[in-house]
Amino acid sequence: MKSSVITFPGSNCDRDMDIALTKFGFKNKMVWHNDQELPKSDLIVLPGGFSYGDYLRCGSMASKSKIMHSVINFAKTGGLIMGICNGFQILVEAGLVPGVLLRNKYLQFICKNVHVKVNNKENTFFKNLDKKVLEFHIAHNEGNYFCTNDQLKKIEDNNQIAIYYCDQNGNTNDQINPNGSIKNIAGIFNKEKNVLGMMPHPERMIDQSLSGEDGSIFFKNLLNNIK
Amino acid sequence: MRVSAIITLKKDVLDPQGKVIHETLDGMGFNSVSEVRQGKYFEIDVKENDPKKAKNLVEDMCKKLLANLVIENYKIIETQ
Numbered sequence: 001m002k003s004s005v006i007t008f009p010g011s012n013c014d015r016d017m018d019i020a021l022t023k024f025g026f027k028n029k030m031v032w033h034n035d036q037e038l039p040k041s042d043l044i045v046l047p048g049g050f051s052y053g054d055y056l057r058c059g060s061m062a063s064k065s066k067i068m069h070s071v072i073n074f075a076k077t078g079g080l081i082m083g084i085c086n087g088f089q090i091l092v093e094a095g096l097v098p099g100v101l102l103r104n105k106y107l108q109f110i111c112k113n114v115h116v117k118v119n120n121k122e123n124t125f126f127k128n129l130d131k132k133v134l135e136f137h138i139a140h141n142e143g144n145y146f147c148t149n150d151q152l153k154k155i156e157d158n159n160q161i162a163i164y165y166c167d168q169n170g171n172t173n174d175q176i177n178p179n180g181s182i183k184n185i186a187g188i189f190n191k192e193k194n195v196l197g198m199m200p201h202p203e204r205m206i207d208q209s210l211s212g213e214d215g216s217i218f219f220k221n222l223l224n225n226i227k
Numbered sequence: 228m229r230v231s232a233i234i235t236l237k238k239d240v241l242d243p244q245g246k247v248i249h250e251t252l253d254g255m256g257f258n259s260v261s262e263v264r265q266g267k268y269f270e271i272d273v274k275e276n277d278p279k280k281a282k283n284l285v286e287d288m289c290k291k292l293l294a295n296l297v298i299e300n301y302k303i304i305e306t307q
Contacts, residue, residue, distance in 0.1 A: 060295070101240065146240065146297075146298065
């Protein structure tokens with residue numbers, strides 16, 4: 001299975017993502033933001049980082065990069081795209097997933113492990129995942145998911161919420177909401193469920209001795225689903 | 228021509244920075260403040276001599292890049 005990770009100026013999780021994808025069997029290529037064409041890929045990843053120094057709004061400049069025309073076309077033809085952290089911010093700015101990511105509610109950069117509950121398994125990203133609650137890492141300043149009430153209704157009606165922040169038992173409530181996101185939303189799909197944006201970093205949870213292996217579970221499952 | 232535009236958060240969007248500024252002002256003794264909302268201000272020089280065309284150009288920039296219309300409003304405040 002072939003994957004491509006796009007590097008924008010200021011991306012800093014692109015190589016971590018490359019290592020994670022390669023570790024679980026993807027043939028991964030790195031793609032520069034100024035390229036026009038994507039290599040043939042089964043999965044495109046927009047990685048975390050601080051593209052363009054987070055100027056104007058996080059992800060806003062990167063969403064207008066040359067490569068994004070190809071990424072948007074890839075999404076339209078049903079191609080699988082995953083945006084992590086700043087990649088999620090780029091996806092919302094490109095209009096590939098609904099809503100926006102605002103500054104964290106308590107104005108602090110958050111860097112810690114969190115638990116997330118998978119809400120929708122009827123998609124290539126989470127299908128057959130045998131664990132309902134996963135431990136991932138978050139590191140962001142603008143992860144406070146927001147959308148209008150009308151959008152929220154559409155998102156819920158169409159089952160587009162991918163993952164929620166929760167405690168280790170899978171309970172979602174305000175106390176464990178790290179950043180003020182509406183409904184504890186940590187990740188969201190587009191309408192067709194082939195584009196996933198999420199704040200947590202699965203690529204940081206792939207080594208037993210360093211972090212725990214819930215990222216490994218996610219990537220192994222993803223690879224099996226794409227095969 | 229120089230076109231000025233301001234971008235403000237829509238009414239229902241939480242503005243934590245504005246809230247902190249409000250609380251700080253309150254702590255400094257400015258007790259008559261009821262709300263603070265923070266926004267952005269742009270001055271854009273465009274190579275265009277027709278004020279209407281210059282304004283339209285910056286309006287297009289606001290829609291496509293400078294503002295995110297899900298959470299923000301834009302307003303052209305001055306063309307000179």
